Amino acid sequence: MGAPIGLRFDPDTKRRLDEMAEAIGPRRFGALIRVACRRLVTKPHSVGPALAEHRRLSEVLRSIPLVMVKIKLEPETVQEFAALAAEHGTTVSALMRVALHRFQEAPGRYKHPMLREAERTGLSDRVDVMITPSSRDRIRHLAGRYGDKLGTALLRVALRRLLDEPGDLAADLDAIAPLRDLRPEKYPATIKVHFDDPLRDQLDALAARVGSDRPELVRLAARRVLDQPGLIEHAVNDEIIRSDKHRAHLMARHARRQARRHSQLD
Structure with missing residues (x-):
């Protein structure tokens, strides 16, 4: 066997693996993991779809809820905003998330437009939109460089840019609007497992093939x-006795352990 590899699991998966390994026999965890990996590399065509589904479910579970922000606007701008949403069969919140994404990607010279927005009058209507917490915090940070309580003004700057230059909204609504902030994946349960070089190489080749x-x-x-x-x-048990060098010794030891287990059960 080669050098041990440090692995991380979520606590529930680690517990279930421990229980399965202990039910088979003592010190079977590493062999169990190697068996699982050998099975995986023998069916490489199913790995890509399985990873995609796992990642999708993981994102759903780790998704951070959207937050509401209130934007004061002129009545005619509210109507234009709503009409654009209706034209694309979406919501004003989705449009706002696209607007903020574009703005954060290329904020440009926003100081003076933001300060002019802060002085704007006639903002008699209000629109409530749902955006990601990270977008809200980023807007606050950018606005805070030039004064207090300018966040709403900067939101209007981003919105007006979208209304003035919609661009390929259909593509951005598909790709950007559904995005959510995600909590980091956590795998606190750690263990080291020995892998032979061929299995390690097969795993690495498969990982390169499926982008993992x-x-x-x-x-x-x-x-x-x-x-x-x-x-x-x-x-x-077959994995335990794979090594030809130790095969006879391990088979005899395994037989003794099995005999002891059966005698204890009797």
Whole structure:
């Protein structure tokens, strides 16, 4: 076996893996992980779709809720904003998220337009929009460079830019409007597992093929073996005795352990 690889799992997956390994026999965790990975690399065509689905579900679970902001506008601007949303079959909130994304990508010279917005009158109407917390905080930061309470004025700058130059709104509504802030993925449960060089190379080759990395593939393999264990005990025991050099010794030791287990059960 090669040098051990540090792996990380969420606590629930680690607990379930521990329980499965302990049910097979003592010190079976590493062999269980290797079996799971060998099964994964033998079916490479199913890995890409499985990763995509896992990532989608992970984003849903880690999604941070949108926050509401209130924007004061002139009645005619409110009507123009609503008409643009209706034209594209979307909401003013989705349009505002696109506007803010574009603005943050290229804020340009916004100081004087923002200060003029702060002095604007006739803002008798109000629009409530839902945006990401990170966009709200970024706007506050940019506005705060030039004074207090300028965030709403800068929101209007971003909105007016969108109204003046809609561009390819359909594409941006598909790609940008659904985006959410995400909590970081957390895998606090750690363990080191030995991998032989061929298996390690197969995992790395598969990771390169599907745009992943070794830790993500191992976690996918672990989830699969938990959901579809099959003849996992035989597979793990076979993994234990894979080495020809120690095969006879390990088989004898395994037989003794199995005999002790059966005698204890009796």
